[in-house]
Structures are given as C-alpha cells and as structure tokens.
Amino acid sequence: MLPNYPPKLSLANLPTEFRPLDRVSELLAGPRIWLKCDDQTGSLVSGNKIRKLEFLMADAKAKGCDTVLTCGGMQSNHCRATAAVAARLGLKCHLILRGPKSQSDSQAVHDVQSCTAKQYQGNLLLDDLCGAEVSVYPPTYYFARMNEIFDEHVKRYQASGHTCYTIPTGGSNGVGLWGYIEAARELVDDFSRSAVSPSSVVCATGSAGTQGGLSLGFQLLDHPMNVIGMAVCDSVEYFDSKIREDVKEWQTLYMPNEPDVAATMNIHTLDRYIGPGYAMGYPELFECIRWLAKNEGVVLDPVYTGKAFYGLTQEIKRGRFDGQSDVVFVHTGGIYGIFPFNEELKGFVQ
Numbered sequence: 001m002l003p004n005y006p007p008k009l010s011l012a013n014l015p016t017e018f019r020p021l022d023r024v025s026e027l028l029a030g031p032r033i034w035l036k037c038d039d040q041t042g043s044l045v046s047g048n049k050i051r052k053l054e055f056l057m058a059d060a061k062a063k064g065c066d067t068v069l070t071c072g073g074m075q076s077n078h079c080r081a082t083a084a085v086a087a088r089l090g091l092k093c094h095l096i097l098r099g100p101k102s103q104s105d106s107q108a109v110h111d112v113q114s115c116t117a118k119q120y121q122g123n124l125l126l127d128d129l130c131g132a133e134v135s136v137y138p139p140t141y142y143f144a145r146m147n148e149i150f151d152e153h154v155k156r157y158q159a160s161g162h163t164c165y166t167i168p169t170g171g172s173n174g175v176g177l178w179g180y181i182e183a184a185r186e187l188v189d190d191f192s193r194s195a196v197s198p199s200s201v202v203c204a205t206g207s208a209g210t211q212g213g214l215s216l217g218f219q220l221l222d223h224p225m226n227v228i229g230m231a232v233c234d235s236v237e238y239f240d241s242k243i244r245e246d247v248k249e250w251q252t253l254y255m256p257n258e259p260d261v262a263a264t265m266n267i268h269t270l271d272r273y274i275g276p277g278y279a280m281g282y283p284e285l286f287e288c289i290r291w292l293a294k295n296e297g298v299v300l301d302p303v304y305t306g307k308a309f310y311g312l313t314q315e316i317k318r319g320r321f322d323g324q325s326d327v328v329f330v331h332t333g334g335i336y337g338i339f340p341f342n343e344e345l346k347g348f349v350q
C-alpha cells in the first residue's frame with residue numbers, strides 16, 4: 001500500500017526508456033538484460049539523483065528555503081545535479097566536497113580557484129559553471145567533522161538572512177527515497193508494456209537511496225522483486241543498516257501509524273565488486289566498460305554503474321540468475337565521471 005505522495009517538482013524526463021540489451025545478453029548466455037535508462041533523465045542533470053531531487057527540492061521549497069547545502073566527493077554526480085537544479089530553481093547552492101587523499105591533513109579549505117587543472121573537470125567543472133559555491137575539505141577532516149562543517153555554513157547563511165535546506169550524501173534519506181519508490185512503480189508499467197516479468201533488478205549502491213527506494217517501492221506494491229544493490233564502497237552490513245534507517249525515517253514522515261516496514265524488508269547487497277576502494281578501478285572493470293560500449297553503445301562510469309554492471313556479468317556467470325528469463329539493470333548515469341579516468345580507460349584500447 002502506497003501512502004499519499006508528498007510534494008514533487010517535475011524536473012526529470014520521465015518515464016525513462018526501458019529496452020533489452022540483446023547482443024550482450026546473448027554473449028553472456030544468461031537471462032535477457034533489460035536496461036532502465038535513468039542515464040537519460042536529463043542531460044546536465046542525468047542520472048538517478050534527479051529522481052530524488054524532485055522530492056527533496058519540493059520539500060526545500062515548501063519549507064521556504066532559498067539556499068541548499070549538500071556534500072560528496074569532488075566528482076560527485078549528486079552535487080553536480082544539485083547545483084544544476086538549484087540554478088534552474090533560482091536557489092543558492094553550496095557544495096561541501098571531500099578533497100583527494102593528497103590534500104594535506106591540515107584544516108585548510110580549498111575553493112575552486114585553488115583546484116588543479118586535472119581536478120577542475122567533469123562534475124566539478126559543471127558545479128562551478130552552475131554557480132555553486134564550493135568548499136573542498138581534506139578527507140580526514142571531512143569525515144570526522146561533517147556535522148560541524150554543515151552547522152558552520154548554515155549559521156553563516158542564517159546570519160545573512162538566508163534559510164537553508166541541507167541534503168545528505170547522495171540525497172539518500174527519508175524524503176529522497178521517494179525518487180526510487182516512484183521508479184519502482186514506473187518499472188511495473190514498463191514490465192506490462194514490454195510483456196515481461198523480471199524477478200531481479202540490479203543497481204549500483206553508493207549511498208543506498210536507489211536500492212532502498214526500489215526495495216521499499218516494490219514491497220509497498222506487493223511485488224516479489226529481488227532488488228540487488230552492487231556496493232561501490234562500504235559493506236553489506238553497512239548498507240543493511242543504512243537502508244533500514246532511511247526507511248524508518250520515511251515511515252515516521254509518511255506512514256507513522258502502520259506496522260514497522262523496515263523490520264520486514266528484504267535487503268540484498270553484494271560487496272564483492274568494489275575492487276581496491278571507492279572510485280578506484282581495476283582492469284576487468286575497465287575492460288567491461290569498453291566491452292559494453294562496443295557491443296551496445298551504452299557507456300558506463302568506473303565509479304558506479306561500471307562496477308554494478310561488471311558485478312551483474314559475474315553473477316550471471318556464477319549462476320545467480322539461472323532459471324530467470326529477464327533481469328533489469330538500472331543505468332543510474334554518471335557519464336561525467338568517466339573523464340577523470342581517461343588514462344585508465346585508454347589502457348584497454350585495442
């Protein structure tokens with residue numbers, strides 16, 4: 001049972017395309033792979049974040065906020081999408097970014113002007129073009145002091161008469177979950193239009209709002225879908241509790257008088273395709289990205305979708321989907337994240 005939808009802005013190009021990848025499905029000799037093209041939710045705001053931002057920004061507007069603050073890595077897709085949407089809506093945007101490991105451990109905060117030419121590309125370049133203010137913190141300071149950093153900026157904006165709305169990493173919280181609750185409903189429509197009944201959906205998991213929203217969405221629809229999140233960082237245990245926390249927050253906001261949904265949710269995460277770490281690739285991953293692009297004209301990024309799709313190919317080979325005729329892969333975007341990996345990708349030119 002779905003509760004009433006909260007306010008939503010119409011920002012994404014929806015519904016996104018749903019189509020089979022027949023050439024690679026045949027090469028893999030497994031189930032037919034269907035692509036949910038959420039990389040096509042827009043051009044500048046392409047990817048999964050815009051679905052969450054439709055609800056988060058509506059919440060910000062409903063609360064009368066004029067300034068949005070959020071955080072992420074220097075090449076964060078979520079931050080870029082937030083910057084673009086804020087510009088479109090006439091809101092001020094401040095991005096709190098995690099610098100590279102090489103950024104010294106001091107508390108020195110960098111702005112865009114002090115970034116190197118190598119750093120000033122992809123998503124960071126787009127953040128800047130969209131007028132976002134950027135503060136880059138050394139990683140240890142960023143992780144240890146995140147709440148304080150947010151508080152400091154919010155107080156400063158309040159002192160000059162602004163009203164702030166803060167969005168956590170990846171837009172994943174009780175409000176942001178709506179984006180992929182809604183996507184689950186959209187997928188059910190896709191299935192009936194295409195006359196298929198997949199029983200598994202695979203997506204990349206970074207802050208878990210996509211996996212959490214899909215898992216909750218299918219559960220609310222009473223659909224027995226197996227949503228598999230391919231972790232790109234952290235562990236199975238971490239995502240299990242992160243998703244349950246977000247779902248609890250969602251339930252407190254929208255369905256407080258119903259039985260505890262988080263307690264009975266099935267959450268499936270795999271953490272064996274992360275490789276050396278978040279945003280760090282490996283040869284099989286780069287090869288897989290090239291292979292899919294060459295065979296289907298579909299481009300994945302090495303940080304999120306590439307790892308998730310590589311994981312899907314390996315799980316097909318391991319027999320996880322044996323007996324299933326169709327499986328869905330959600331392409332969650334991230335195209336701008338490929339450019340900082342040009343050297344690694346070039347290593348596999350044939």
Ligand SMILES: Cc1ncc(COP(=O)(O)O)c(C=O)c1O
Nearest residue numbers: 077206207208209210304332334
């Ligand atoms: C392109 C892309 N795909 C997938 C993800 C993971 O989505 P989520 O944060 O909802 O787990 C992200 C998150 O930043 C992303 O940018």
